[in-house]
Amino acid sequence: MSLRFTALSNLTAHSEVSVPGPAKITGIFNSNVFTLKVAREYLSDEAYKSLLGSIKAGQKIDRAVANQIANGIRAWAESKGVTHFTHWFQPLTGTTAEKHDSFFTLKGDGTPIETFDGDALIQQEPDASSFPSGGLRVTFEARGYTAWDPSSPAFIMEISHGKTLCIPTIFVSYTGESLDYKAPLLKALEAVNKAAVEVCNYFDKNVTRVTPTLGWEQEYFLVDEAMFNARPDLVMCGRTVFGHTSAKNQQLEDHYFGSIPERFYNYMRDFEQESYKLGIPLRTRHNEVAPAQFECAPIFEEVNLAVDHNTLLMDIMARVASRHKLRVLLHEKPFAGINGSGKHNNWSMATDTGVNLLAPGKTPKTNLMFLTFFVNTIKAVHDYADVLRAAIASAPNDHRLGANEAPPAIISVFIGQYLSKVLNDVKERVSKKMDETDESMLKIDIHKSIPELLMDNTDRNRTSPFAFTGNKFEFRAVGSSANCANPMTILNTIMAETLKQFKKDVDSLIEKGEKKEIAIMHVIREYIVASERILFEGDGYSADWEKEAEKRGLANVKTTPLALDAMVTEKAKKLFESNKIYSHSELEARHEIELEKYIKKVQIESRIMGELATSHILPPAIRYQNTLANNIKGLKEAGVKETGYSNQKQILEKISEHINKVSDLVEKMIEARKICNEMTNTRTKAIAYQSQVKDVFFDEIRYHADKLELLVDDKEWYLPKYREMLFLR
Numbered sequence: 001m002s003l004r005f006t007a008l009s010n011l012t013a014h015s016e017v018s019v020p021g022p023a024k025i026t027g028i029f030n031s032n033v034f035t036l037k038v039a040r041e042y043l044s045d046e047a048y049k050s051l052l053g054s055i056k057a058g059q060k061i062d063r064a065v066a067n068q069i070a071n072g073i074r075a076w077a078e079s080k081g082v083t084h085f086t087h088w089f090q091p092l093t094g095t096t097a098e099k100h101d102s103f104f105t106l107k108g109d110g111t112p113i114e115t116f117d118g119d120a121l122i123q124q125e126p127d128a129s130s131f132p133s134g135g136l137r138v139t140f141e142a143r144g145y146t147a148w149d150p151s152s153p154a155f156i157m158e159i160s161h162g163k164t165l166c167i168p169t170i171f172v173s174y175t176g177e178s179l180d181y182k183a184p185l186l187k188a189l190e191a192v193n194k195a196a197v198e199v200c201n202y203f204d205k206n207v208t209r210v211t212p213t214l215g216w217e218q219e220y221f222l223v224d225e226a227m228f229n230a231r232p233d234l235v236m237c238g239r240t241v242f243g244h245t246s247a248k249n250q251q252l253e254d255h256y257f258g259s260i261p262e263r264f265y266n267y268m269r270d271f272e273q274e275s276y277k278l279g280i281p282l283r284t285r286h287n288e289v290a291p292a293q294f295e296c297a298p299i300f301e302e303v304n305l306a307v308d309h310n311t312l313l314m315d316i317m318a319r320v321a322s323r324h325k326l327r328v329l330l331h332e333k334p335f336a337g338i339n340g341s342g343k344h345n346n347w348s349m350a351t352d353t354g355v356n357l358l359a360p361g362k363t364p365k366t367n368l369m370f371l372t373f374f375v376n377t378i379k380a381v382h383d384y385a386d387v388l389r390a391a392i393a394s395a396p397n398d399h400r401l402g403a404n405e406a407p408p409a410i411i412s413v414f415i416g417q418y419l420s421k422v423l424n425d426v427k428e429r430v431s432k433k434m435d436e437t438d439e440s441m442l443k444i445d446i447h448k449s450i451p452e453l454l455m456d457n458t459d460r461n462r463t464s465p466f467a468f469t470g471n472k473f474e475f476r477a478v479g480s481s482a483n484c485a486n487p488m489t490i491l492n493t494i495m496a497e498t499l500k501q502f503k504k505d506v507d508s509l510i511e512k513g514e515k516k517e518i519a520i521m522h523v524i525r526e527y528i529v530a531s532e533r534i535l536f537e538g539d540g541y542s543a544d545w546e547k548e549a550e551k552r553g554l555a556n557v558k559t560t561p562l563a564l565d566a567m568v569t570e571k572a573k574k575l576f577e578s579n580k581i582y583s584h585s586e587l588e589a590r591h592e593i594e595l596e597k598y599i600k601k602v603q604i605e606s607r608i609m610g611e612l613a614t615s616h617i618l619p620p621a622i623r624y625q626n627t628l629a630n631n632i633k634g635l636k637e638a639g640v641k642e643t644g645y646s647n648q649k650q651i652l653e654k655i656s657e658h659i660n661k662v663s664d665l666v667e668k669m670i671e672a673r674k675i676c677n678e679m680t681n682t683r684t685k686a687i688a689y690q691s692q693v694k695d696v697f698f699d700e701i702r703y704h705a706d707k708l709e710l711l712v713d714d715k716e717w718y719l720p721k722y723r724e725m726l727f728l729r
C-alpha cells in the first residue's frame with residue numbers, strides 16, 4: 001500500500017492527545033523565564049542592580065558580578081530540574097540555533113561538580129563555520145562567538161529534549177561583524193531610540209527613552225503527519241510543488257467563520273501553554289481564510305522581546321505538532337490556488353513616559369507630536385521603499401506578494417480618510433508667513449478631527465502592504481516564515497534616519513528665527529508634499545493600481561533577486577553606515593547570503609519537482625496509460641467498432657500528451673539548471689534561477705502533472721491530494 005493510503009486509513013484511527021488545561025493562564029505565565037522578579041529572589045542586591053542597569057540602560061556588567069548572576073541563574077534553573085544550558089541565537093539560516101553544554105564538570109582532583117560561571121554566561125564559541133556568512137568569515141576571521149544579550153531574559157525550554165536553560169545571545173565574528181539577525185536589530189532599536197527621544201523633546205522634556213513595539217500575527221497551516229510524510233515536496237521544501245486544487249477550496253469562505261476542528265484545537269491549546277510558560281503573551285487564535293489555515297497573535301511587546309518570542313513560538317509550534325501527529329507549515333505558500341500565509345508586523349513606538357507615539361493624543365499639543373511621528377513614518381517609507389521591499393524579499397514570499405491575495409510588491413501606505421484629510425489641511429493651510437494664530441487654529445482643527453479618526457479605525461484596507469490602523473502601523477507584506485528581526489531592523493533604521501533629518505530641518509528653521517511649533521508645522525508640510533505619492537487608499541490587488549503606481553514612479557519589483565539590489569545601493573550603504581547598523585562589508589555579505597538562500601531554495605524545489613515527476617507522477621500515469629491501451633486493443637480484437645472505444649482513445653491521447661510533456665520539460669529543466677550552476681556571479685545566478693528555471697518550467701510542468709492527477713485512476717495515485725491534506729483531519 002502506498003504511503004498515501006496508509007496515511008488515509010490511519011487518519012480515523014488517531015487517538016486524541018489530551019491536553020490538560022491550567023486553571024488559569026496567569027498560573028503558568030513566565031514560569032520558565034528568569035524574569036526580573038525571579039532575579040530579585042536569586043541575586044544579591046549588587047548583582048540585581050547591575051543586571052537591571054544593563055537591561056534598562058545598556059550598562060556593562062563586570063566579571064565578578066557576571067559570576068554572581070550566572071550562579072543565580074543556575075540555582076534557579078536547577079530548582080526546576082535543568083542540567084544543561086545553551087546559548088540560543090538566531091543565525092541567518094532563518095531558524096534558531098543551540099549548542100548544549102552541561103553544568104556538570106570535573107574539578108582538578110576529579111571531584112564532579114555543577115558549575116556555570118560568568119564567562120559561560122557571557123560568551124561562547126559555537127563552531128560557526130557552517131553558518132552562512134556571505135564570505136565574511138573567510139575575509140575576516142574563521143570563528144564567530146555568541147554574546148549574552150541581557151535585554152532578553154534567560155528561559156528554560158522543556159520540550160522533547162529534557163530541560164535546557166537557554167541564554168539569548170547575539171552572534172558576531174571576532175572582528176565584530178554581525179552574523180545573525182539580532183545584533184543589527186539591537187543597533188537599529190538603539191538608533192531609533194536616540195533619534196526619537198530628540199524629536200520627542202520638542203514636545204516633552206521628560207522623555208528619555210523611546211522603545212519600538214511589535215505585535216506580530218502568525219499565520220500557518222496544519223496537516224496530518226502521515227500525509228505530510230507521503231509528500232516529499234512538503235518534507236523537502238515546505239510547499240507542494242504539485243497538486244490539483246480540490247473541487248472545493250476557499251470559495252465558500254466557510255473555514256474562516258467555522259469553529260476550530262477538535263484535533264487542531266487541542267494542538268493550539270497545547271502550544272499555547274508551552275508558550276505561556278515561556279512568557280509569550282498569546283492572545284488570539286482563529287481560523288484563517290484557506291482551509292486548514294490558522295492564525296495566532298500575542299499582545300504586543302518591545303520589539304526585541306517580540307522578535308525572540310516569535311522565533312521561539314515557531315520552534316515550539318513545530319515541536320508540539322509532532323505530539324499531535326501533525327505538521328505545522330510556516331511556508332508562505334504551501335498550497336497553490338488558495339491563500340498563502342503572512343506575518344503582519346504591527347509596529348509603533350512608546351516613550352518611557354507612557355505615550356504611544358503613533359496614537360492620536362488628547363490635547364492639541366500631543367496631537368502635534370503624533371502628527372510628527374506619523375508623517376515621519378510616511379516619509380521614511382517613501383524615501384526607503386526599496387529597502388523596505390528588500391527586507392521582506394525571499395523565495396517563498398515571492399509566491400505571495402502580488403498574487404492577488406496578499407499585499408502587492410509595490411510599497412504604499414494606507415492611512416484612512418480622516419488622516420488623509422488632516423494631511424491635506426496641513427498642506428493647504430501651512431503657508432510661509434504663518435503666524436501664531438494660524439498655528440494654533442490649525443492645531444485645534446487637527447485636534448477636532450481626531451475623534452472621527454478613531455471611528456475610522458474599523459474601516460481597514462486589507463490590501464495595503466503598510467497600513468495605519470488607529471494607533472500603529474501594520475506592515476503586512478512580511479512572510480509567515482520570516483524572522484521579524486530583519487524587517488524590524490530596516491523599519492527602525494529608516495525611521496531613525498528620517499527623524500534625524502527632521503530634527504536637523506526643524507532646528508535650521510528655528511535658527512533662522514522661526515518659532516518652534518511653526519517650524520515643526522513647516523517641516524511636516526514639506527514632508528507631506530515630498531512623500532504623498534506613496535499614499536494609496538484604493539484596492540492594492542487591482543491591475544489599475546499597478547498602472548497608477550507606475551505613473552507615480554513607484555517601484556514594483558516582483559522577484560527577490562532584483563528586490564535585494566536595494567540593500568547594496570550607495571543610498572543604502574549610507575543609510576546603514578551612518579546609523580551604525582551595517583558596514584559596507586556586512587551589507588555585501590548579507591546581500592550575498594540572501595541571494596544564496598534564494599538560489600538554494602529554487603534549486604531544491606526544482607530538484608524535487610524533477611524527482612517527483614519521474615518517480616511519483618509518471619509511473620502511475622504510465623501504468624494507467626497501459627491499462628487503457630490494452631483495453632482498446634482488446635476491444636478492437638473483439639471486433640468492437642471504433643466508436644465503441646473512441647472515448648478511451650481520447651483519454652489515452654490526453655494522458656500520453658501530458659506524460660510526454662512532463663518528461664520532456666523535466667529534461668529541459670535539468671539542462672537549464674546545469675547552465676545556471678556554471679555561473680559564478682551570485683546575483684546573475686539567482687536571476688537565472690528565477691527567470692530560466694522557476695519562471696520557465698515550474699508552472700508548466702505542474703500544469704501537466706496536475707492534469708494527470710485528474711485523469712489517472714485514483715487508487716494508483718501516490719501523492720496525497722489537496723482535498724485529503726486540506727479537508728481530512
Ligand code: ADP
Pocket residue numbers: 213214215216217297298299300301346347348349356469471472
Ligand atoms: P487585527 O489587526 O487582527 O485586527 P489588532 O488590531 O487587535 O488585530 O492587533 C493586532 C496586533 O497588533 C496585536 O498583536 C496587538 O497586540 C498589536 N498592537 C496593538 N497595539 C500595538 C502597538 N502600539 N504597537 C505594536 N503592536 C500593537
Ligand code: MG
Pocket residue numbers: 217344474
Ligand atoms: Mg492585523
